Amino acid sequence: MGRMLSAGQVDAYARQGYVSPVEAFSPRQARVYRDLLESAEQAGGGLSADRRRKMHLYLKWADEIVRHPRVLDAVQDLIGPDILVFHLTCWIKEPCTGAFVSWHQDSTYFGLEPAQHVTAWVALSPSNEESGCVQVVPGSHARGQQRHSAGGDAANMLNTGQRIDVPDDACIDLMQLEPGQFSLHHTHLFHNSMPNRSADRRIGLGISYIPSHCRCDSRQRLSASLVRGVDRHGNFDLDPAPVADFDPQGLRCHEAAMRRWHAARAELIPKANAAA
Numbered sequence: 001m002g003r004m005l006s007a008g009q010v011d012a013y014a015r016q017g018y019v020s021p022v023e024a025f026s027p028r029q030a031r032v033y034r035d036l037l038e039s040a041e042q043a044g045g046g047l048s049a050d051r052r053r054k055m056h057l058y059l060k061w062a063d064e065i066v067r068h069p070r071v072l073d074a075v076q077d078l079i080g081p082d083i084l085v086f087h088l089t090c091w092i093k094e095p096c097t098g099a100f101v102s103w104h105q106d107s108t109y110f111g112l113e114p115a116q117h118v119t120a121w122v123a124l125s126p127s128n129e130e131s132g133c134v135q136v137v138p139g140s141h142a143r144g145q146q147r148h149s150a151g152g153d154a155a156n157m158l159n160t161g162q163r164i165d166v167p168d169d170a171c172i173d174l175m176q177l178e179p180g181q182f183s184l185h186h187t188h189l190f191h192n193s194m195p196n197r198s199a200d201r202r203i204g205l206g207i208s209y210i211p212s213h214c215r216c217d218s219r220q221r222l223s224a225s226l227v228r229g230v231d232r233h234g235n236f237d238l239d240p241a242p243v244a245d246f247d248p249q250g251l252r253c254h255e256a257a258m259r260r261w262h263a264a265r266a267e268l269i270p271k272a273n274a275a276a
């Protein structure tokens with residue numbers, strides 16, 4: 001028995017590459033976070049693609065979610081006690097739109113070693129078959145890094161359009177979540193999501209957690225947030241937590257972190273393609 005996950009769930013993660021659903025907070029608290037997100041969208045005239053990433057660096061409530069004890073306890077059960085947030089993406093699919101996410105592995109352009117990165121996907125609205133929840137191929141993480149092709153469809157929410165082929169008859173599981181629940185998936189797990197056919201927005205935060213001993217294979221040094229334990233490795237510069245939503249230091253820190261992020265990706269994408 002771990003801090004949050006049962007022995008069966010830890011074993012399922014090792015065998016299947018994911019665990020879902022896990023309870024983080026109540027649907028009522030999820031509504032509070034959603035309202036804060038939607039206020040931030042209004043205050044910012046809509047959030048740009050960059051502002052939807054690493055938003056825990058300039059939004060206090062998002063920082064609270066990445067440090068949520070129940071989420072961290074579950075992540076600790078999988079990767080140990082010294083935990084960094086490497087990245088965060090707020091995945092929003094508007095109602096009745098064609099946006100989708102192609103089959104991919106998160107590891108593809110992250111350049112992280114060893115492959116212990118785990119994504120916690122925290123639902124702020126219902127995420128189900130109709131709204132286009134994340135779908136996975138159970139056990140596919142065991143196949144290791146796969147070759148991805150890139151480009152193609154403008155409706156693909158992955159900005160490089162990276163994709164792997166998954167046969168139509170592959171065994172697929174749906175990680176359906178109620179607001180306040182989260183799923184966990186391994187960096188090598190094949191996953192995708194379909195368009196939102198529901199009348200509500202589908203909103204989730206994909207939080208990339210790594211143990212502090214992970215390294216990123218880019219010359220561009222990156223930053224990360226220490227959210228539990230200690231960092232004895234110094235592989236990343238540590239970002240401060242914001243003191244308030246949109247506080248000037250938080251915004252500066254977010255801009256700097258995103259500049260480094262784009263520079264690292266410009267290096268890592270050709271590297272990953274050459275290695276594939």
Ligand SMILES: O=C(O)CCC(=O)C(=O)O
Pocket residue numbers: 091101106119121132133134191192193204206207
């Ligand atoms: O939210 C989605 O539909 C896709 C999420 C995803 O690919 C991820 O969190 O790694």
